[in-house]
Amino acid sequence: MKQQIYLDYAATTPVYPEIIEIMAQSLSFTGTFGNPASSGHSFGKQAKQQVEQARQDVATLIGATSDEIIWTSGATESNNLALKGVTERYSHLGKHIITSQIEHKAILDSCAKLETLGFDVTYLKPEPNTGIITPESVQNAIRPDTILISLMMVNNEIGTITDIKSIGSLAKQNNIFFHVDAAQAAGKLPIDVHTLNIDLLSLSAHKVYGPKGIGALYVNHQKTFEIEPQIHGGGHEQGCRSGTLATHQIVGMGEAFKIARVNLETEQKRLKRLQHKLFDGLNRLTEIVLNGEPNQSVSNYLNLSFTEDHSFILINAIKTIAAVSSGSACNSGKAGASHVLLAIGRTEHTANNAIRFSFGKYTTEDDIDHLLHYLKYVKENTNVIVFN
Missing domain, CATH: 3.40.640.10 (Type I PLP-dependent aspartate aminotransferase-like (Major domain))
Structure with a gap:
């Protein structure tokens, strides 16, 4: 694999x-x-x-x-x-x-x-x-x-x-x-x-x-x-x-x-492009809600809640192909919705359907393309299984 x-x-x-x-x-x-x-x-x-x-x-x-x-x-x-x-x-x-x-x-x-x-x-x-x-x-x-x-x-x-x-x-x-x-x-x-x-x-x-x-x-x-x-x-x-x-x-x-200290600004710009690419791709694919403020945030993170029916299918697909988090690493061993998402007003259901993507030095455009391509395939085949 x-x-x-x-x-x-x-x-x-x-x-x-x-x-x-x-x-x-x-x-x-x-x-x-x-x-x-x-x-x-x-x-x-x-x-x-x-x-x-x-x-x-x-x-x-x-x-x-x-x-x-x-x-x-x-x-x-x-x-x-x-x-x-x-x-x-x-x-x-x-x-x-x-x-x-x-x-x-x-x-x-x-x-x-x-x-x-x-x-x-x-x-x-x-x-x-x-x-x-x-x-x-x-x-x-x-x-x-x-x-x-x-x-x-x-x-x-x-x-x-x-x-x-x-x-x-x-x-x-x-x-x-x-x-x-x-x-x-x-x-x-x-x-x-x-x-x-x-x-x-x-x-x-x-x-x-x-x-x-x-x-x-x-x-x-x-x-x-x-x-x-x-x-x-x-x-x-x-x-x-x-x-x-x-x-x-x-x-x-x-x-x-x-x-x-080196390339701090240029790396933030590179990661911002990857962040936008993933958000736009997922937004075209399914119903999502951004958790956070896009104009007052670092480029490294993208926290999204998936709100479409059967969103668990895409969430599981994401976790199959990518190492992501459903919250902070300090809470990864505990069940329950993120205290951060609940505090910003998300319902427990919406918070439980959230994924935190975080990008870094070795993240590439090919990574994002590969993830989106796989999710599109899952989405297309899921529609046939679930709704027919």
Whole structure:
């Protein structure tokens, strides 16, 4: 059987071959396998140099300085560290948090935990159909005891972009900590954390063609504050996150973020053409509804609900030929409609008939043509079977 077409880049991306090669060099005895914290010999010093170069490469992509980057195991840990680290340290300033109904589960579950500890969380409702979180809704939710605002830059299911710059200005004006989950934004959108007035920003390597199991948290050093560590045992990473650093994964993330700086704009244009091609082809073939805002979204995602009778036949056909998602990868093992689609006003039936297509580096026009050709064949033959 021919390998499926991979259209699930939002879940994870393959690691570039050149990155795999660089990572391997940090594992062997002839490479930089040493512990970066072992500063008393050359093995440790060489590993530390690699770690610090990667730190600089990650910082450069988001307009930060290298000392503002804290290594973590991924965006989920970064989100936990940001939310719990700020609220635990500064709960005496206020116990109100603002987030939205369509955040990643790492945010929603962390907020649920904080609620059990006495924090009050406002979950902003997005605009119907589009999933946009407006600055006005944030402004209206701010209270005297608001300590933290946490919103994602790009939604991981529908690809909508949040107006982070306007919300960052609101947070700064009101002296509120501002955290941004940028796991799905890095490498897709230009990011300058200081211009956007972001205090904390979560990043992941495996969404940007780097390895799984490594991420980072940006912590704004232009603003004097500290976060309470959630992992103890050695005081690594400026005391924010203890544990021996995984040099090979860090090097992989650094290289991935360095590569991401190249051709960002041209790649978005290429993927936009593929996105339009698939949407137009499916729209001619069957009845679909777009989930998201086409004019305020990244090109990498296309989330559609299939509304025609017997749509399950086409949905199953899509899943036969292509690797796609029915929601976020973090929920793939759980039954039920997407919380994001329900929040933007979709019925449970419409949400359950949704597919998230996500495109990336290795997606080609031939892939889209092949998928559409196969679905047309299925559709034509299904009509004969179902209606005759």
